[in-house]
Every structure is written in structure tokens, then in C-alpha cells.
Amino acid sequence: MSRTGRHFFLGDAVTVARMLPGMDIVIASDNLPVRYMITETEAYLGEEDRACHASRGKTKRTEVMYLDGGRLYVYFVYGMHWMMNIVTGPENHPQAVLIRGVSGFTGPGRVTKALGIDRSYNGEDLTMSERIWIEDKGYHPELLSGPRVGIGYAGEPWISKPWRFMIGKY
DNA sequence: TCATTGATTTCA
């Protein structure tokens, strides 16, 4: 059992998004570690990417994405759902990977509900935290990819970028 | 297909 360190998260969001499915999120909020295998991710790639929240510059909400990779970017949307993202890339390269699914829970809102993720996890450092981290068990299955969900406002070419990844095969 | 729901952002 080994916690994934900083180096892994300094890669670009697409690279990290492709590596995460098959890896585990370990959450120890009640002092008892519980593992969930990541099954689906999406990459949001910097200020250029109109679908990325950082495309309109640094704000109070997006500032955590400007730190170096390995931290959580957690935000609230539609008045009811928390979204959990992992910040990637070096400092001042705002990128993140949305966790869309884990074993047993499909959909980003359901994932955060299952894991008990809320605002208190925003900025949490996955390389240091006592309550949440990532482990690589060496399982890296074949992935399917496709366009990201719910970002029609971003326009082309961003709508069509195949930056959604999920475990599966044809 | 529609209602829900409130923080964040944008516009004035």
C-alpha cells in the first residue's frame, strides 16, 4: 500500500486522467480507510480550454487549480452537487481531472455523496492528507474515451475533445 | 422532459 506522490500529479490533466481509472481513492474520514476504485474521469486543461473553469482567469473559486498538482478542487454546482477534481500540472498551469465515477457509483455528484466530499476538502493535498489519498495498485485496464459531458457552452473545438475516460473496451 | 437549488460569476 503506497500513497501516490507529487510527481504523478505534475503531469498534464489528460495524462493523469488516463492513468487514474483502475487506481484507488482511499478515504479515511472516520479513521477507517475505505477504498474506491476510480472508473471514470474527465480532463480540464488550462486557460485555453473554454470548458475549464480557469478559462476566465483566476478567481476565488479556481485559485486552487493554479497551485501545483496533487490537491483537490471541490466546488458546488446546480445548488445540490459537489464535484471532486484532482489538480494536475505545475504551479500556474490550471488543470484538473474530474472524478466522474468510482466502483459502485456512477456520476460525479454521486461519487462525492458516497465519499462524503464537501467544501472542507477543497485544497486538500492528496500527498499529505490524513483523510484522503490515491494509491496505484498496478491495475491499468483498457479504457474507452469520448467527449466530455455537460460542457456545450464551451463551443468547438472543446466540445469534441475526447477527454472523458472510462474503464471498458469494444 | 422538467424541477430542484444556491454558490459563483457577470453585468450594470
Add this chain to the structure above:
DNA sequence: GAAATCAATGAT
């Protein structure tokens, strides 16, 4: 300040 927006979900 007020108005619009929104990485979604569950019910109808």
C-alpha cells in the same frame, strides 16, 4: 446591487 449561469440528478 441584481441577474444569469451551472463539470447534475432524480422524479415525472
